[in-house]
Amino acid sequence: MPEGHSVHRIARQFDRNYVGRVVAASSPQGRFVEGADVLSGRTATAVKAVGKQMFLEFDDDLWLRVHLGMYGAWDFSGEIEVDPTIASANGRMGQTNQRGTALETPILDGAGENSLTSIGAPRRARVHVRMSEQTTGLADDEDEWPPPVVGQVRLRLLTDVTCADLRGPTACQLQTPDEVAATIAKLGPDPLVDDITEGEERFTTVVRRKPTAIGQLLMDQTVVSGIGNVYRAEMLFRARQNPHTPGRDVSADVIRHLWRDWVQLLSIGVETGQMMTMDDLEPDAYRAAMANRDDRHWVYHRAGLPCRVCGTAIVVEEMATRKLYWCPYCQR
CATH class of the missing domain: 3.20.190.10 (MutM-like, N-terminal)
Known part of the structure; x- marks a missing residue:
């Protein structure tokens, strides 16, 4: 999508x-x-x-x-x-x-x-x-x-x-x-449209009152705009957040981190045209990632492969009819 x-x-x-x-x-x-x-x-x-x-x-x-x-x-x-x-x-x-x-x-x-x-x-x-x-x-x-x-x-x-x-x-x-x-009124905040600070407060407030899993909330366009399956998986891994945790049980610091990460990743995506979610790559690794999406993500589309951080096999499961990729150790 x-x-x-x-x-x-x-x-x-x-x-x-x-x-x-x-x-x-x-x-x-x-x-x-x-x-x-x-x-x-x-x-x-x-x-x-x-x-x-x-x-x-x-x-x-x-x-x-x-x-x-x-x-x-x-x-x-x-x-x-x-x-x-x-x-x-x-x-x-x-x-x-x-x-x-x-x-x-x-x-x-x-x-x-x-x-x-x-x-x-x-x-x-x-x-x-x-x-x-x-x-x-x-x-x-x-x-x-x-x-x-x-x-x-x-x-x-x-x-x-x-x-x-x-x-x-x-x-x-x-x-x-x-x-x-x-x-537009039905949509959640978009970092490129709404005031970033106000968007962060709105996003944090909504997530903290929801019993729904954070992995579903990130895909809910009434909660936050623009995030799809790739960004969802990558943002949760970057935050080391278990995707099944109810929104109301996720700490405010993690929720704010997710919003700020979305601000950054969306900007990169618009600039490059690619969903680049790995940071601080060496030049050769960066060029490889730009050319091949398998080299630019932490967990997305890596089911069964070792986590790039801990070596645990990345799992894939269905959440709200969409495939969810995550590391059961780093995101426990």
Whole structure:
């Protein structure tokens, strides 16, 4: 499932490439025809991400709400002006390390988690990208435009030079400003949207009154926004917290640590495009981790393998229908 960092990256791409431009909308799949007809010909005026949901505003106070869910992704093609806050010196997204030092050689993982062309559920890039003049120049004029529709595209948003195709979302709907406000009001704090200090207090207060296991609370979008299965497992390990402990029994210090860790990890995820959860790696180890997700996590997807700290076999179990990875010794 795409987690919060991916949705914030998507929103920044829409801000750079769509806001202020007239958009032609269509639904090649046929499941959002009426909504696309309403959007088509309007100007995108603003965009924001909260947790795992993106809200794209058009003129006349019309909003498009998109929740990628388990399998959704946006595929971008055409001229892409990259957000400089998440691009390295060579203009490609996902190539700066957690300390902001540009890497000389692009490092892209095989699943395309930090891909410029497809942001969301990991997949191989389907479409060709022509970087804008602000990055690496334009492709040949012979490129087909608009690009052909490939697969099941719920919504295509097209400007004169940029195309964004939405595939497999859980939600794709039009909302009024009041409906957007109501949707956001139900969500927990997001470190990139809410005041960090106020978010910490809100998160701590909610968790400390819940009898629900902390491993479930971190995935509850009404408690905290943006955390998915990978970040959940990694944050709990980094805090050495047993995932089964009821929220009300977790110390306030640990809860605050979890929030502050989320602030840090979300920032790294937006910058690099990857869920990098291991700290203080040597340069070679860091490059390996950027290229291969198996080298960038403490416990996630490591069932049966020895814990990187204590050597105990990492276990995997089901918690609220999702796989939970944890170390029974370090997190006892």
